[in-house]
Amino acid sequence: MAKSGTSSRVVARDSSRSAGTRRQLVEAAIETLKADGFTGASARAIAERAGVNQGLIFYHFGSVADLLLAALDSVSAQRMEQYGEAVDGVGSPSELVDVAMAIFREDLDAGHVTVLVEMIAGASSTPGLGPEVSARLGPWFAFAERAMERTVGGSPLGSVLPVRDVAYGIVALYLGLEMLTHLNGDRTRALGLFDDAKNLAGLLDALGSSPPTGEP
Amino acid sequence: MAKSGTSSRVVARDSSRSAGTRRQLVEAAIETLKADGFTGASARAIAERAGVNQGLIFYHFGSVADLLLAALDSVSAQRMEQYGEAVDGVGSPSELVDVAMAIFREDLDAGHVTVLVEMIAGASSTPGLGPEVSARLGPWFAFAERAMERTVGGSPLGSVLPVRDVAYGIVALYLGLEMLTHLNGDRTRALGLFDDAKNLAGLLDALGSSPPTGEP
DNA sequence: GTCTATACTTGGATAGAC
DNA sequence: GTCTATCCAAGTATAGAC
16 A cells, blocks of 8 residues: 555656656646546546556556545645645734635635545545544644744643644644535635634734733 | 335334345445445445345345435434434533543444445435435534533633534544544544543633633 | 557346245 | 346556557
8 A cells, every 4th residue: 555666766747648648647636536536536437538448557556546545645745845835924822823724725625635535434445544634644744833832832721722722623623614615615604713713813812912911 | 315114104113024124235235344345335245234035125125325325324424413412411511521532442343434435425326315414414513513512602711612613623634533433543632632622621621710801 | 668459357226936 | 116237437457658
């Protein structure tokens, strides 16, 4: 289930023919997961979208599941990069909610998190897939924790809130909102929650800037 | 995609042969969704679990998707009944969190919510399934709202909190936590959040019993 | 090393038996 | 009305061509 180098050397930006085909397949796998979900992401469907012979999936990736994991890796890496950039300029809780809402809107429109959701839900049907998907969620938890630490870590709130637990909950909420939004096609319910969160964050801003309990 | 009565009269507790087969199939569909997910819930897999010929699914339900919807109906009805009973005796926020945690633990262990998650995630791969699943989520949102109204509706908190929005978020969170827990097999992370919620609810209890703002 | 044609398996659905 | 045997499409995977 792990990636196997086809050549003697694993190169990130390879311009060989193999690398081109692989990229096409990964891209097509992502799009197919977004459009038709895990069940619809068959070798035939993905290969057709990539404009490539179906057998190439097994040559380059060994199995459909491994191609889908490569797709998940790709989406995950892209998203983590953008999330990191977005959060870099953030200081206060309400600023964090602002950028989170912008990112969430983009995630919804582009369907990035759908890939995650489909892989998580689909994992139960393919033996051995669960642990692989689970491992790839690590960065998402780590990021959520980092974002919270950055904004409320220094304030008195940080020592009260169980940051790790809350970060876990935030990721779960994010996945759940994505699922529901994708299902009924209505973004407004989910986005409304971000507005509520922003009101709440406004209160936390004040709390963070004027610490009521002095630290020695 | 809607249910079609096989007889002239739709009866809830029918003891005919047809009804027996239907019940077996619905039960098997639920178990298959729990064990193998949406992708694994094929006509053959379900029929084998039910100990029944595969063709019966199409005779009794018309399609696999319609059988899965019947399974979702069954799980949803069961759960709503139990949720309702559990919440009936609840008054304060912290009591609500208590019963919610007990229910959540049971849901995790029995896999009830997995059925929901798999159907939501699987909906994108079967044309026309989305709206059907979406409609079946209505009772879940309604219940979450009702539970919140019951506990914080009378208190000053009720007029401040956007109950409808929060209820939507609670359902999303519930689905997300179920997904993550099912994926990594570790209940403790999710259950920890309930502990945190209980601490928070303790504060709300006091707020609710002593209203600072008087209502005319 | 890369890819295509082909083999075989599983899945959805129905025609027709009882 | 209820169910089974059978059909055809779609799925994964590989043997062998280039």
